[in-house]
Amino acid sequence: xxxxxxxxxxxxxxxxxxxxxxxxxxxxxxxxxxxxxxxxxxxxxxxxxxxxxxxxxxxxxxxxxxxxxxxxxxxxxxxxxxxxxxxxxxxxxxxxxxxxxxxxxxxxx
Numbered sequence: 245x246x247x248x249x250x251x252x253x254x255x256x257x258x259x260x261x262x263x264x265x266x267x268x269x270x271x272x273x274x275x276x277x278x279x280x281x282x283x284x285x286x287x288x289x290x291x292x293x294x295x296x297x298x299x300x301x302x303x304x305x306x307x308x309x310x311x312x313x314x315x316x317x318x319x320x321x322x323x324x325x326x327x328x329x330x331x332x333x334x335x336x337x338x339x340x341x342x343x344x345x346x347x348x349x350x351x352x353x
Contacts, residue, residue, distance in 0.1 A: 277308040282346035284313050284339065288320040313342070 252267035253259050276283070287299045299316055306312045315338075319326040327334045 276305045276312045279309040279311045282311050284342040286315050288317045
């Protein structure tokens with residue numbers, strides 16, 4: 245129901261079952277083999293939207309391209325990664341560090 249009534253329409257698809265299927269098919273990323281820019285792919289085994297098997301599949305994306313970095317955690321939710329006893333989200337911090345490192349590497353080529 246979430247996909248059919250909310251996610252698909254929010255992304256330009258209708259609200260029928262067929263539209264929901266089209267939306268979900270469009271969410272499948274192409275192979276990372278042709279990736280030429282640094283990409284950080286974060287996932288968590290606690291994600292309630294994708295299965296642990298899918299997290300393991302995401303963790304193999306780096307095999308197709310040296311530009312893809314993958315990281316999986318056991319703590320967090322779909323878009324939040326927790327650290328420490330205070331449960332601070334480190335998603336912005338690690339994303340910023342990755343961007344800085346990628347820009348530094350490109351500058352030093």
